[in-house]
Amino acid sequence: MYDLASVLKTEAVSNVRPGTSILIAGPAMTGKESLAIEILAEGSRNGDGALVVSTGDSAENIVEDYRDRVAGVSNLQLGVVDCRAEGSNGSLADGDTPPGLHVHKVSSPGDLTGIGIGITKCLEALHGAGAENGRMALVSLSTMLTYTDRETVFKFCHVLSSRLDAAGYVGVFTIDSGAHDDQTLQVIKQAFDGLVEIRDGESGREGRVMGLTDGPTDWTAL
Amino acid sequence: MTDSAVPVVLIVEDEPDVAETYNLWLADDYEVRIAGDGDEGLDRLDEEVDVVLLDRMMPGLSGDEVLERIRERELNCRVAMVTAVEPDFDILEMGFDAYLSKPIRSAELIETVEKLLERSTYDRLLQEYYALVEKQATLETAKSGAELAESDKYARLQSRVADLQEELSQTMGGVEDDTDFITAIQQISGSEDS
Numbered sequence: 001m002y003d004l005a006s007v008l009k010t011e012a013v014s015n016v017r018p019g020t021s022i023l024i025a026g027p028a029m030t031g032k033e034s035l036a037i038e039i040l041a042e043g044s045r046n047g048d049g050a051l052v053v054s055t056g057d058s059a060e061n062i063v064e065d066y067r068d069r070v071a072g073v074s075n076l077q078l079g080v081v082d083c084r085a086e087g088s089n090g091s092l093a094d095g096d097t098p099p100g101l102h103v104h105k106v107s108s109p110g111d112l113t114g115i116g117i118g119i120t121k122c123l124e125a126l127h128g129a130g131a132e133n134g135r136m137a138l139v140s141l142s143t144m145l146t147y148t149d150r151e152t153v154f155k156f157c158h159v160l161s162s163r164l165d166a167a168g169y170v171g172v173f174t175i176d177s178g179a180h181d182d183q184t185l186q187v188i189k190q191a192f193d194g195l196v197e198i199r200d201g202e203s204g205r206e207g208r209v210m211g212l213t214d215g216p217t218d219w220t221a222l
Numbered sequence: 223m224t225d226s227a228v229p230v231v232l233i234v235e236d237e238p239d240v241a242e243t244y245n246l247w248l249a250d251d252y253e254v255r256i257a258g259d260g261d262e263g264l265d266r267l268d269e270e271v272d273v274v275l276l277d278r279m280m281p282g283l284s285g286d287e288v289l290e291r292i293r294e295r296e297l298n299c300r301v302a303m304v305t306a307v308e309p310d311f312d313i314l315e316m317g318f319d320a321y322l323s324k325p326i327r328s329a330e331l332i333e334t335v336e337k338l339l340e341r342s343t344y345d346r347l348l349q350e351y352y353a354l355v356e357k358q359a360t361l362e363t364a365k366s367g368a369e370l371a372e373s374d375k376y377a378r379l380q381s382r383v384a385d386l387q388e389e390l391s392q393t394m395g396g397v398e399d400d401t402d403f404i405t406a407i408q409q410i411s412g413s414e415d416s
Contacts, residue, residue, distance in 0.1 A: 112407050155352060159403065166398050
């Protein structure tokens with residue numbers, strides 16, 4: 001079981017079943033991606049493997065930010081699939097594996113097969129490195145939706161969730177709720193087991209969890 | 223593939239003895255067609271064929287060329303490539319759905335054919351599932367929560383969505399191994415172009 005309670009500030013998610021996939025939805029600039037990465041970081045502090053699939057940030061930035069977050073953790077196991085690698089020439093190359101790190105670069109967020117292969121290779125590497133449990137974050141579906149239609153993104157999420165289920169991982173995916181019409185959001189939600197809604201409340205960022213418990217949880221400050 | 227009909231397997235293989243061996247293994251459960259080279263294979267291929275066993279190294283048209291023409295015709299069949307050496311699974315990027323390396327044992331051949339048929343079922347279910355999810359979302363965005371609660375149509379839709387979700391997770395155990403995962407994604411990305 002995965003304990004997401006300390007990051008999401010509700011006991012409702014202290015026992016999340018392996019194979020659960022969760023959508024994090026909220027307006028722009030509400031820290032959805034940071035929240036997703038923090039869910040991974042919390043896992044890393046407990047020895048879980050971590051896999052970040054990014055459509056917006058370079059592998060180099062992700063690794064640097066992640067290492068800062070989990071400073072002091074020994075035997076960190078991090079996989080990164082950088083989906084914006086077209087023409088990039090950062091210090092990390094495709095297939096690079098410095099200790100504890102597995103990097104794969106994919107030409108574009110529209111190359112779903114390439115992303116799938118990158119995820120597969122990272123999952124294999126993390127498993128091979130002894131990480132029995134793991135957490136994956138995909139940031140963000142909104143970018144993917146600008147490259148690919150909603151039918152394809154829906155099916156991709158469904159297939160990826162099944163793969164994570166087989167691996168016993170928990171998956172978090174972010175979407176900018178202001179960037180898509182209601183129909184798109186309703187369809188994409190259906191590909192996930194649970195939903196974390198984020199909003200700007202009176203006292204700052206608030207969140208609530210739906211789908212993982214009998215009813216939605218109360219809005220809580222994050 | 224239709225549910226009622228016996229699945230059709232097309233064997234494209236230039237060595238008659240090898241083709242006949244495959245036929246013996248498959249004939250009990252499937253309708254088998256045999257072609258001795260790539261041109262004949264393309265002639266014998268139509269919408270009814272579910273799985274193609276394609277030898278990669280043949281005189282005349284190669285397996286790769288035959289595959290390219292199969293994909294151009296936008297048929298829904300699954301293609302297993304038969305190779306002399308075991309390739310890396312990256313070869314799936316070329317558009318094959320599976321590969322078998324010679325010599326092939328009967329259990330292995332039957333298992334591959336079954337797997338490919340199961341993947342076709344999975345794709346069909348996923349397509350149906352998506353269509354229902356779209357319908358459900360349309361109702362959800364058009365009607366209030368109270369209206370939905372009273373709608374029989376919505377209740378029926380919800381239960382069909384739940385049934386299909388269950389059926390999908392039973393098919394291929396969801397998506398169990400790496401090859402299933404990659405080919406499932408390829409199928410999704412490919413269907414976008416058509």
